[in-house]
Amino acid sequence: xxxxxxxxxxxxxxxxxxxxxxxxxxxxxxxxxxxxxxxxxxxxxxxxxxxxxxxxxxxxxxxxxxxxxxxxxxxxxxxxxxxxxxxxxxxxxxxxxxxxxxxxxxxxxxxxxxxxxxxxxxxx
Numbered sequence: 224x225x226x227x228x229x230x231x232x233x234x235x236x237x238x239x240x241x242x243x244x245x246x247x248x249x250x251x252x253x254x255x256x257x258x259x260x261x262x263x264x265x266x267x268x269x270x271x272x273x274x275x276x277x278x279x280x281x282x283x284x285x286x287x288x289x290x291x292x293x294x295x296x297x298x299x300x301x302x303x304x305x306x307x308x309x310x311x312x313x314x315x316x317x318x319x320x321x322x323x324x325x326x327x328x329x330x331x332x333x334x335x336x337x338x339x340x341x342x343x344x345x346x347x
Contacts, residue, residue: 309324311324
């Protein structure tokens with residue numbers, strides 16, 4: 224191990240100058256994709272987890288699928304974002320530059336937005 228920057232550099236340079244020790248078959252297997260997949264499946268315990276959930280779960284008051292739940296959360300998040308992004312104070316709290324909710328002509332030009340005069344001409 225190392226305790227100082229100089230010792231770290233010295234040990235790193237020494238390690239880079241030497242040939243690495245060959246891996247044993249066990250180490251080579253432990254670092255393979257096959258072993259990683261085995262560890263993942265074992266850690267996930269997908270079959271046991273789903274069986275336990277099915278046995279221990281009670282009938283829900285209002286059944287809802289995970290897709291429906293995800294969609295509801297996304298819609299609520301979008302609604303909150305659209306609502307809060309229209310409030311100048313909230314925008315500033317989240318890092319927006321003050322007074323940029325309604326950009327002036329100079330900022331419109333810098334951002335490449337349609338100018339208010341051009342909007343009137345287009346009938347918007």
